[in-house]
Amino acid sequence: xxxxxxxxxxxxxxxxxxxxxxxxxxxxxxxxxxxxxxxxxxxxxxxxxxxxxxxxxxxxxxxxxxxxxxxxxxxxxxxxxxxxxxxxxxxxxxxxxxxxxxxxxxxxxxxxxxxxxxxxxxxxxxxxxxxxxxxxxxxxxxxxxxxxxxxxxxxxxxxxxxxxxxxxxxxxxxxxxxxxxxxxxxxxxxxxxxxxxxxxxxxxxxxxxxxxxxxxxxxxxxxxxxxxxxxxxxxxxxxxxxxxxxxxxxxxxxxxxxxxxxxxxxxxxxxxxxxxxxxxxxxxxxxxxxxxxxxxxxxxxxxxxxxxxxxxxxxxxxxxxxxxxxxxxxxxxxxxxxxxxxxxxxxxxxxxxxxxxxxxxxxxxxxxxxxxxxxxxxxxxxxxxxxxxxxxxxxxxxxxxxxxx
Numbered sequence: 482x483x484x485x486x487x488x489x490x491x492x493x494x495x496x497x498x499x500x501x502x503x504x505x506x507x508x509x510x511x512x513x514x515x516x517x518x519x520x521x522x523x524x525x526x527x528x529x530x531x532x533x534x535x536x537x538x539x540x541x542x543x544x545x546x547x548x549x550x551x552x553x554x555x556x557x558x559x560x561x562x563x564x565x566x567x568x569x570x571x572x573x574x575x576x577x578x579x580x581x582x583x584x585x586x587x588x589x590x591x592x593x594x595x596x597x598x599x600x601x602x603x604x605x606x607x608x609x610x611x612x613x614x615x616x617x618x619x620x621x622x623x624x625x626x627x628x629x630x631x632x633x634x635x636x637x638x639x640x641x642x643x644x645x646x647x648x649x650x651x652x653x654x655x656x657x658x659x660x661x662x663x664x665x666x667x668x669x670x671x672x673x674x675x676x677x678x679x680x681x682x683x684x685x686x687x688x689x690x691x692x693x694x695x696x697x698x699x700x701x702x703x704x705x706x707x708x709x710x711x712x713x714x715x716x717x718x719x720x721x722x723x724x725x726x727x728x729x730x731x732x733x734x735x736x737x738x739x740x741x742x743x744x745x746x747x748x749x750x751x752x753x754x755x756x757x758x759x760x761x762x763x764x765x766x767x768x769x770x771x772x773x774x775x776x777x778x779x780x781x782x783x784x785x786x787x788x789x790x791x792x793x794x795x796x797x798x799x800x801x802x803x804x805x806x807x808x809x810x811x812x813x814x815x816x817x818x819x820x821x822x823x824x825x826x827x828x829x830x831x832x833x834x835x836x837x838x839x840x841x842x843x844x845x846x847x848x849x850x851x852x853x854x855x856x857x858x859x860x861x862x863x864x865x866x867x868x869x870x871x872x873x874x875x876x877x878x879x880x881x882x883x884x885x886x
Contacts, residue, residue, distance in 0.1 A: 535606035537565050537613065548572060548582065553616070556601075563601060566612040579610055586612035589689045591658050596651030598671070598687035617685060619673035626667065626739070633742025638772055639806045640680075641739035644670070646802040647684035648732055653795035655686075656725040662689060663723070665731040666711045667738065709753040710744045711735065714786050717754045726788035729798060733783025733791075740776070741768040745784055758786065776805040 532539045537554040543564065544551045554565035566586075572578045586603030602613040622644065626634035636644075648670060652662060662669075665686070675683035707716055713730035715723050738744045745762035746753055765780050766772045772780075779801050785791045792798050 534565065534567065534609055534611055535604075537563065537611070539565065545569075548578065554613070556613070562616045564614045564616050566614065568610050573608055573610075582610050582612075585689050588660055589614075589687070592651075592655045592660060594651050594654035596647055596684055596686055597654065598685050614687070617671050617673050619671055619682070619685075622667035622670040622672060622735075622739075625672055626742075631742065635742040635769060636739045638740050638769070638776060641736055642776065642802045642806045643680055644672075644684055644739065645732060645736045646799050648686060648735070649795040649798040649802065651684065651686045652725075652728055652732070653799070655689075656728070656795060660689070661723065661725060662686070662728050662731070663716065664688065664707055664711075665728055665735060666708050667735060670735070709750055709757075710746070712754075712757060713788075714758040715788060717757050724788070725795065726791050726793065729783055729791050729795065730785075730788075732795075732798065733780055737762070737765055737780050737784065740772050740780075741765050743768065773805065779805060 534554070536556060536558050538557055540553045540555055540562075542550060542552050548569055550567045550569060552565045552567065554563050555561070556563055568579060568582045572582075583603060583605070586600050589597065590600040590603060598617065599615040600612060601615065602611075604611065626636065629636060648665070652665070655662060669686060669688040671685040671687060672682050673685055674681065677683075709717075711731045711734040713723065713727040716727050734745055746756040746760060748756065762781075762784055764777055766774070766777045779792075783791055783798070792801065
């Protein structure tokens with residue numbers, strides 16, 4: 482079954498077909514989760530023949546979803562591994578889906594932050610759109626919770642708040658670019674080793690497939706997109722009437738799950754939508770007594786129903802998490818690197834330093850009578866010779882005067 486759905490595109494509305502979901506088949510996530518992806522399956526109908534897309538040689542499939550396939554690929558020109566995301570062949574004829582797929586790559590490429598997965602290239606080869614991204618070595622936050630020592634998948638509060646601080650830092654950069662994520666969840670947060678970080682690992686946020694960009698940029702908005710367990714009340718009502726505070730709510734849901742082992746609300750699709758809008762979540766400390774009062778209050782504020790009752794920016798969230806146990810980035814202890822000097826800027830005048838004094842030299846002069854060595858410095862030898870010459874001159878003068886008289 483299908484129904485007509487309204488999609489906003491460049492200020493106008495276009496009718497598209499949206500699949501209806503029967504109550505008995507309601508999913509807990511509208512978009513596919515990485516938990517549902519068979520990473521070992523070898524696709525047949527969705528395989529790309531030839532094993533090569535442009536300059537990328539496909540080495541193996543990493544995962545797949547409803548709209549995309551992710552391959553491990555080799556950039557033959559730069560000789561490096563990348564994660565190559567391709568649109569599912571069954572959607573290549575749908576111009577709206579193709580446009581949205583490419584918009585995902587362009588959106589993520591606008592954000593320059595070490596906590597955002599780097600988009601290396603985005604484009605189309607023949608009829609195949611693709612997004613080339615950096616290859617990550619690590620695990621998703623979902624996988625980290627699944628292998629936690631806690632039976633509920635909880636993480637220690639100090640670990641959770643540090644992860645949350647890094648996510649807030651990355652999304653602050655996105656918000657400054659006018660980009661909302663709109664689908665923040667543990668599946669879209671990756672943990673990669675990084676010796677430069679105080680904790681030894683860095684958070685990476687990815688999958689901007691549902692991102693909303695500011696006015697003036699092409700955007701496609703649908704009220705059914707998102708992951709209900711992490712959707713803000715206003716996103717449950719209309720995905721087009723949200724701002725950065727919706728991502729703050731979603732981050733609150735993620736942090737709540739990290740410290741308690743459960744999301745703030747559970748249930749079927751319609752129940753989740755209603756509970757996000759009207760139900761008050763149980764305090765996190767009820768399920769996790771180790772959660773301090775400060776973090777407990779911050780989570781309650783981030784999960785407030787009204788956007789104006791939450792922290793207003795991700796910068797505020799970062800400061801609050803630092804006050805509740807997150808590790809504050811430390812300044813480097815090594816000597817600072819010399820700043821880059823632009824070749825287009827006139828160089829500053831420099832002063833030639835005087836040459837260093839010449840090292841003193843020693844001269845050995847043998848004593849003819851005793852054959853012992855007497856050490857003279859050059860200056861001392863020069864003065865001795867001058868004195869000797871003056872003495873001879875005086876003696877000659879005395880002789881001349883004596884003869885004249």
